[in-house]
Amino acid sequence: MRYEDLIGRDLKDVRAAIRNGAYRGHTAGLAPGRLQANLVILPEAHALDFLRFCLRNPKPCPIVGVGDTGDPRMPTLGDIDLRTDLPSYRIHRDGVPAGDAPDICDLWSDDLVGVALGCSFTFEHALIAAGIDLWHVTHDRTVPMFRSTRPTVPAGPFAGPMVVSLRMIPEDRAREAAAISARYPQAHGAPVHTGDPAALGIADAGAPDWGDPVPLPAGHVPMFWACGVTPQAALAGAKLPFAITHTPGHMLICDMAEDADAPPVAPGRIPDQQGVMP
Amino acid sequence: MRYEDLIGRDLKDVRAAIRNGAYRGHTAGLAPGRLQANLVILPEAHALDFLRFCLRNPKPCPIVGVGDTGDPRMPTLGDIDLRTDLPSYRIHRDGVPAGDAPDICDLWSDDLVGVALGCSFTFEHALIAAGIDLWHVTHDRTVPMFRSTRPTVPAGPFAGPMVVSLRMIPEDRAREAAAISARYPQAHGAPVHTGDPAALGIADAGAPDWGDPVPLPAGHVPMFWACGVTPQAALAGAKLPFAITHTPGHMLICDMAEDADAPPVAPGRIPDQQGVMP
Structure with a gap:
């Protein structure tokens, strides 16, 4: 089929x-x-x-x-x-x-x-529903993933670096993208980092360790989410x-x-970090 | 001390x-x-x-x-x-x-x-911060708790009914109270039931199984949250x-x-179930 x-x-x-x-x-x-x-x-x-x-x-x-x-x-x-x-x-x-x-x-x-x-499908669907374009989805590619320098907290034989996925988000929608994904703690939640990839030890955001490279256009900011490859890497290790x-x-x-437990938010009207509406 | x-x-x-x-x-x-x-x-x-x-x-x-x-x-x-x-x-x-x-x-x-x-302290603090009065806090009592007829999902020797806590919330703030607590899945999240206590098998909302009784004033709706006594009851069982x-x-x-991972919301401006702002 x-x-x-x-x-x-x-x-x-x-x-x-x-x-x-x-x-x-x-x-x-x-x-x-x-x-x-x-x-x-x-x-x-x-x-x-x-x-x-x-x-x-x-x-x-x-x-x-x-x-x-x-x-x-x-x-x-x-x-x-x-x-x-x-x-x-x-x-x-x-x-x-x-x-x-x-x-x-x-x-x-x-x-x-x-x-x-x-x-990550869960929060990706919510981002797309809010009109935030995801290049890898639109172009039927696999999201780019990187082995970061941020460690996991080990348990028994399981350890290793956190793997992160990258999505390039228009600068004026980055805060909204963070707020939307924060509604889904069961699907990686809010980004772990927004901005300079070097902060996660990523030398070249155009050369992922897994998945496909994506364009890094001006006016977009790199946003990194914790990635489900992390437990697979720990399992391998x-x-x-x-x-x-x-x-x-x-x-x-x-x-x-997929959004059964997500708290409500106001589409297009996202409060700032202090909870104040724009 | x-x-x-x-x-x-x-x-x-x-x-x-x-x-x-x-x-x-x-x-x-x-x-x-x-x-x-x-x-x-x-x-x-x-x-x-x-x-x-x-x-x-x-x-x-x-x-x-x-x-x-x-x-x-x-x-x-x-x-x-x-x-x-x-x-x-x-x-x-x-x-x-x-x-x-x-x-x-x-x-x-x-x-x-x-x-x-x-x-529950976590979401109670958020409710109080939003100006929603909690009688048991104001009067230094223990929240009323009830053994409900809603079952837990068992695992090994652990089973038993879900224990719920009751807070009487002004009717015009019930939806807001639900939305606020939904931000804290790590602290029991959204209520499991709002309204008639009989739906949870509770015959008398004034006679809790644990904790202190609270007044049940007109203009307020009973809201029930999942309660941390549940695992203690399962442990006893x-x-x-x-x-x-x-x-x-x-x-x-x-x-x-306590709110480290909570997604932002707009105080006083809570969207409805469909995410539409009032």
Whole structure:
């Protein structure tokens, strides 16, 4: 099944197509309005430390769901089977990617724990809805991501630098973009830095470590958000014998609305840092 | 040392007075502006399930910090020693309170994990700052709390009903109170119910299960928030052989500002559910 065949279809159809293996592509733009999540599956022996790592680094690693040990369901996120409900899974052995798979029925075991983490789609949709253009979305590219010099707070074997994503925002909308994304703490929240990339140890904003380069036009300011690649990098650094994640871009689509818990704001009328309306 | 002696003193003084045992009273209103947190300490064998319980019930159980096993520090919340930095601790054995203690130096062990949970002080301060009077604060009473019929999502041995707290809010400010508290997902967030207490299985809003009754004046609407007693009730129901919590009202005072991550809003100008300004 092609991506085009699922555009505009509802959650039930999209999930069925993924679950029965008919669709194995990326999920950006599918089942619009539903929360999409990163997925990490790892042995229970490492689950407590991994949850601690995420809880200590909530901006890059916002936990939106956690399963019981050995149970592939995640009822708080919907009628979900973690073994089949992503279009593509990435298998990791000793911290190194060891191939992708369309399902993990043969790899699931009584020892595994699934953790779902919020993703940037949520706040990107809110920025786009406010009329803030995102170049990588408009041009169907992957957002540029960088290994920053800002450290994470470690937990057990999990550590490493915070990975950040870059979006170039028109200068006169930067404050608004920050306020909008701050409404979504479950999706990386407010930017971690706005302005000179060197403050994050990024020498060349045009040369990302992951994703595609974007233009850096005059009149735009670089805004950096904590990125969901951070836990993947920590997972790699921990060199776990075995773990499973989503294949980048191939997310878990949940039942709930992506803005279910976001506090209201006034579109086009954003208060300043002191809460005063312009 | 009396409560009055610490009013208006800074965090350093307050923490020192608590740490050295000079002050053993409640913490409401102390070190204003700093995040205060509920505390649960339990053996590592139950920590993964307890974190799962909290993560599945984020409104009553918003995790703001978690320590390493056996480590009484919690550096993400400040220069904290969990053994001494609460004015009073409650010891639980087999799920039953077994006395309070001014410190837990003799009870700490290499097996324990500390979990800090956000508390309602944070959004109460924001409501009061917006000019919304809270009767129990003005009259120095404990907020009324009720065992509701709304279930929590269980995890391992942890389960039970959601406990809710009641605040009577002037009808014309109810929507504003909801919007303000929604800014603080780490402190119970938006109300879980506004209006008829019977919808939560509460037969008599004047007869709370915990805390003090409040007047139910005409022109005010009952608003119910998820309550931090929920995890304590779940802990009791799980009948753990050993656990430690804060004594009610005797909280962990953290370094960070209580509104550090809250998105901006416009005081007095609250958009409706569709985000449209009045």
